[in-house]
Amino acid sequence: MSTLFRTLALTLFTAIASLAHAVPFDLSATKLGGGGVVRVADYRGQVVVVNLFAHWCPPCRMEMPDFEAVYEARKDRGLVILGMAADVSDPQDVQSLITRLGVQYPIGVLTQDQAAQLIRVLPTTVLLGTDGEIVQVFEGMLTQEQLLAQVDPLLPPEPLEALPGIPTGAM
Numbered sequence: 001m002s003t004l005f006r007t008l009a010l011t012l013f014t015a016i017a018s019l020a021h022a023v024p025f026d027l028s029a030t031k032l033g034g035g036g037v038v039r040v041a042d043y044r045g046q047v048v049v050v051n052l053f054a055h056w057c058p059p060c061r062m063e064m065p066d067f068e069a070v071y072e073a074r075k076d077r078g079l080v081i082l083g084m085a086a087d088v089s090d091p092q093d094v095q096s097l098i099t100r101l102g103v104q105y106p107i108g109v110l111t112q113d114q115a116a117q118l119i120r121v122l123p124t125t126v127l128l129g130t131d132g133e134i135v136q137v138f139e140g141m142l143t144q145e146q147l148l149a150q151v152d153p154l155l156p157p158e159p160l161e162a163l164p165g166i167p168t169g170a171m
Contacts, residue, residue: 024132025050027118029084029108030154032095038082038108041132047154048128049081049147052119054112055090059141060123064101066144070151071105077155083107086115087121129154 027050028039040048051067052062061091064083071081084093093107098107110118118124121139127150129135136150 004128025126025134026130026132027084027108027114029110029114032085032091032098032107032109037159038084040082040128043080043082044132044163045130046078046080047151048129048132049079049151050084050126050128051081052084052086052115052122052124052126054086054122055093057122060099061097063123063143063168064097064103066142066147068101068103068105069144070147074148074151074155077158079151079155081105084118085109086119088112127151127154 016140024041024044026039026041028037028041030036031038040050049067049070051063053064057171067081067083071079083098083103085091085107087109088095088111094107094109123141125138125142125147127135127138135154138150
């Protein structure tokens with residue numbers, strides 16, 4: 001009995017200790033339309049939102065305009081949004097959706113194995129800190145307000161000269 005207790009205690013301690021040394025999230029996928037690879041590691045040092053989606057998923061389609069709005073509003077402060085499509089067999093349908101919605105952030109297409117390993121629920125969004133480690137994972141749709149509430153605390157403050165109504169050099 002005491003051996004079992006020691007084994008369980010050691011296992012628990014090892015699991016907790018491993019959390020203290022989290023491994024950065026790394027993912028690469030073929031860039032939509034070909035011509036390269038979308039790599040999460042290329043954006044280390046920036047706050048990164050990785051959105052796992054499929055073109056046939058209604059909540060995925062509904063949140064994409066909000067993600068695009070957040071991307072446009074925060075990219076100058078260092079926010080990166082990467083879309084990763086689970087549509088292995090339908091990249092043309094993904095391209096049509098991206099074009100129709102006006103999405104400008106990079107989109108990668110996952111392999112079948114990647115999609116099977118990474119996705120339990122669509123959409124899934126992974127928020128990474130500047131160190132590349134996972135800050136939070138969201139399963140299900142996020143609104144613009146929910147996404148901003150998560151990314152804004154991780155981004156550097158807006159430069160003073162960018163604030164409306166305050167002339168540069170007024171302070």
